[in-house]
Amino acid sequence: xxxxxxxxxxxxxxxxxxxxxxxxxxxxxxxxxxxxxxxxxxxxxxxxxxxxxxxxxxxxxxxxxxxxxxxxxxxxxxxxxxxxxxxxxxxxxxxxxxxxxxxxxxxxxxxx
Amino acid sequence: xxxxxxxxxxxxxxxxxxxxxxxxxxxxxxxxxxxxxxxxxxxxxxxxxxxxxxxxxxxxxxxxxxxxxxxxxxxxxxxxxxxxxxxxxxxxxxxxxxxxxxxxxxxxx
Numbered sequence: 037x038x039x040x041x042x043x044x045x046x047x048x049x050x051x052x053x054x055x056x057x058x059x060x061x062x063x064x065x066x067x068x069x070x071x072x073x074x075x076x077x078x079x080x081x082x083x084x085x086x087x088x089x090x091x092x093x094x095x096x097x098x099x100x101x102x103x104x105x106x107x108x109x110x111x112x113x114x115x116x117x118x119x120x121x122x123x124x125x126x127x128x129x130x131x132x133x134x135x136x137x138x139x140x141x142x143x144x145x146x147x148x
Numbered sequence: 149x150x151x152x153x154x155x156x157x158x159x160x161x162x163x164x165x166x167x168x169x170x171x172x173x174x175x176x177x178x179x180x181x182x183x184x185x186x187x188x189x190x191x192x193x194x195x196x197x198x199x200x201x202x203x204x205x206x207x208x209x210x211x212x213x214x215x216x217x218x219x220x221x222x223x224x225x226x227x228x229x230x231x232x233x234x235x236x237x238x239x240x241x242x243x244x245x246x247x248x249x250x251x252x253x254x255x256x257x
Contacts, residue, residue: 040191069244079192079237079247092244127191129245135180137245139191 038062040140042128048146052117057143059111059128069129069137070103070113072096079127085111118147154238154248161255167225169251171238174219178240181214183223184247186235192247195236196223228255 041060049055061068070082084091085103093101102114111130115122125144129137153172161167169183182197198205198212198221205212211224221240225232235252239245 067243071245071247078249079239079245081244081246084244129191135241136182136194136197139184139193141189141191 040128040130040138042126042140042143044143045141046144046146048148049118051120051147055115055118055145057113057115057126057128057145059113059140060109061111061128061130062132062138063109065130065132065138067091067131068103068105068111071127071129071139072124073127073142074124082113082126115145118145120147123147152238152240152246152248154251156251157249158252159254161228161253163228163230163255163257165228165255167223167228167232167253167255169223169236169238169253170220171222171240171248172218172220173238173240173246175240175242175246176219177242178246180241181212181221182239182241182245183210183212184237184239184245186237186250192237192239225253228253230255230257 043058068085071079073079083093083097100116104112125142127142128140131137183195184192185195186192196210209226214221233255235250237250238248
């Protein structure tokens, strides 16, 4: 069964550094999402992406964040200058023509 | 309008018992009502979902009940098993998922 994969599984970075979180969605999916989950809290929507452009973004997704699908298979989330409060689990999700979103295992980002 | 309230926050059930988790929403634009299950260290995984044109859907031991007029839907887990111990999220959607606060279910043998 195809799965969404994410790398790295854990990223530790210093405050102010740039990080890139990578996702490989299921191959026939067309709609892509990033969510985050601060430890012990609910999952929050960050951004949706379709047809190589952002469809919708939340208030969390400010100018420090960007997304890209550079080569038709990878889907990346970049945080330009990380803050302590960016520490969270980041989940990539994708869907095809149905409503079901399939989530990756997540990347744990720790900002020191 | 995007608020999603989920209850209870935690639930302890004996093996074989029934687990019931509730979700209330405000946004009438939601047209897809899933429940996700999450184990520690893993991403959320779809458990069961319903569309607003039906009031109930059953898949094995899992049932969603949907009340459109009350803007509520619930998850029932029959014959709860220790392997069901996880965190459950409702996540109504009109594209992006709006997650509830989660219910930590513990099923004891």
